[in-house]
Amino acid sequence: MVPENPRNIIFNKYEMGRVLGQGNFAKVYHGRNLATNENVAIKVIKKEKLKKDRLVKQIKREVSVMRLVRHPHIVELKEVMATKGKIFLVMEYVKGGELFTKVNKGKLNEDDARKYFQQLISAVDFCHSRGVTHRDLKPENLLLDENEDLKVSDFGLSALPEQRRDDGMLVTPCGTPAYVAPEVLKKKGYDGSKADIWSCGVILYALLSGYLPFQGENVMRIYRKAFKAEYEFPEWISPQAKNLISNLLVADPEKRYSIPEIISDPWFQYGFMRPLAFSMKESAVGEDSTIDHFGGEEEEVPELVAAMGKPARPFYNAFEIISSLSHGFDLRSLFETRKRSPSMFISKYSASAVVAKLEGMAKKLNFRVTGKKEFTVRMQGMKEGRKGKLAMTMEVFEVAPEVAVVEFSKSAGDTLEYVKFCEEQVRPSLKDIVWSWQGDSN
Known part of the structure; x- marks a missing residue:
């Protein structure tokens, strides 16, 4: 059943309800997922207010953290969306109070x-x-x-x-x-x-x-x-x-x-039972989708255009590449819903050549390739770490015949060990095929 007031509907997906709380730069509303009828909390942030109060880094960090920490006893970030003027963080609705x-x-x-x-x-x-x-x-x-x-x-x-x-x-x-x-x-x-x-x-x-x-x-x-x-x-x-x-x-x-x-x-x-953390793959934040920005007033709500399926060989668009190398006011990570990995680089080699290099790197670093699909390589270390054996997934996206983007993500193990491994082992091993690492000066 579609609610009578269409102005309360955002992205053709959520119904906005009463205000649950208000802070200096955001309001939190009660919401409802129209497809599942699930109750959610929707945090609405004005981008102009973020820039004015220099809170861009804070909100980007908050989003990045909530994507990392999916756990039964942590409020879940379900989705991040945006219009030209506002950012919408769709979160788990926790109704029991503080x-x-x-x-x-x-x-x-x-x-x-x-x-x-x-x-x-x-x-x-x-x-x-x-x-x-x-x-x-x-x-x-x-x-x-x-x-x-x-x-x-x-x-x-x-x-x-x-x-x-x-x-x-x-x-x-x-x-x-x-x-x-x-x-x-x-x-x-x-x-x-x-x-x-x-x-x-x-x-x-x-x-x-x-x-x-x-x-x-x-x-x-x-x-x-x-x-x-x-x-x-x-x-x-x-x-x-x-x-x-x-x-x-x-x-x-x-x-x-x-x-x-x-x-x-x-x-x-006494009576302690350790809960099992959720799998990151279950989160809607990790789905492929983009936001189509319409012109006009900021109250005009754009449609959320979901990707209709992944091609056999994934592609990046030019906007994502430029954004990934930018140090400026980049809100891409706030409104995209593709799960971003801790490390990413651009290579002037074909996707198949990059995959071959990744497999060679795994062997050199004493990692075992545990799974391989076209343009995706999964590997696991031999040694036990603080949180078990370190495992990682590398996905190669072809931009042009001789240009590829490679994303790394941790599949298992300790985050600090993973970050150290990427900096001390992975980056030096791949220097001959890397054109630019994410965040490095150009």
């Missing part, structure tokens, strides 16, 4: 607090395995679905591997005062993963106590207490939970529990 609302009413019993904390750590561990640190974990950014299960949201302050210095440290201080780790404020660089663990410790304390561990009349008093890890436990928290919190809220990040240590803790282990 965990903050529960905490604001008072302390939780230990079983409920443990369940939410287990789900939080599962999500954070998954993010860290992909090189993503959240940097603003707090109950306000933890939502609950209809089954009372936790969903981590708001990745606007998150960090990706490329934001780190050569020593792996982050430098930009960010977060919410009551939850931010003390080392973040020292301006000497900090490990984003360890800073996230501190925030998780503050959250666990708040769940069990009903209030925050570090309190004061102003931000500086809060920071002084946090720098010393100066807090007291209420009497009702069990000794086992106190022990875990005491190992999380440690001012020295080197002495703070790691996620493997958290997961092996007896209090945490």
Whole structure:
């Protein structure tokens, strides 16, 4: 049944409903998928506002991160679309509200607090395995679905591997005062993963106590207490939970529990079941589709033109090539729905010659070719890494008879290991066929 008001329909795909929330540069609406009747949340962002407030990098990073971290306890990004003036992020609709609302009413019993904390750590561990640190974990950014299960949201302050210095440290201080780790404020660089663990410790304390561990009349008093890890436990928290919190809220990040240590803790282990992360291939964000921009007012909604099928030999268009090599204001990654890989290059060789070179590289680097279709090569390493054996997929797109674009994506293994492998092994091995790497100056 088609809704009566056609102005509420975007891209012939979603019905826009009531406003769920509003921020400085975006509004979030309740929406409905017309084909499946699924409820969604649609974040609408004005591009002009992004440029004016210099928030382009932030929203691009948020989209990139949400594409990377598809997990049962993370709010899912379903689709990204755009008109000439607006960007639409279609996300999972989580109707249970914020965990903050529960905490604001008072302390939780230990079983409920443990369940939410287990789900939080599962999500954070998954993010860290992909090189993503959240940097603003707090109950306000933890939502609950209809089954009372936790969903981590708001990745606007998150960090990706490329934001780190050569020593792996982050430098930009960010977060919410009551939850931010003390080392973040020292301006000497900090490990984003360890800073996230501190925030998780503050959250666990708040769940069990009903209030925050570090309190004061102003931000500086809060920071002084946090720098010393100066807090007291209420009497009702069990000794086992106190022990875990005491190992999380440690001012020295080197002495703070790691996620493997958290997961092996007896209090945490009780009733813990590790959820299986979703496959990236299931996400609509990864489908081939393009947006046809019409002229006229920005309220005129363009059609979403879905690709009618993939040819035997995939092609890139000129717009994508130019955009991939641009350092300027490139919103391609916001409104395209093709899943982008961490690495991409252009070669002045034919697609078949590039495929042959990729297979030779695999053998040279002691990788086993595990699957091969026309213009797609899959390979897996022999050694076990932090998250198992590293595996990658390489797809070759022919642009012209002697010009090809090659995309790399990680199929399995640890993200940081994959990034290091690409930089130290893959790039040097392919230098004789590469014309230009994505992002390199021309």
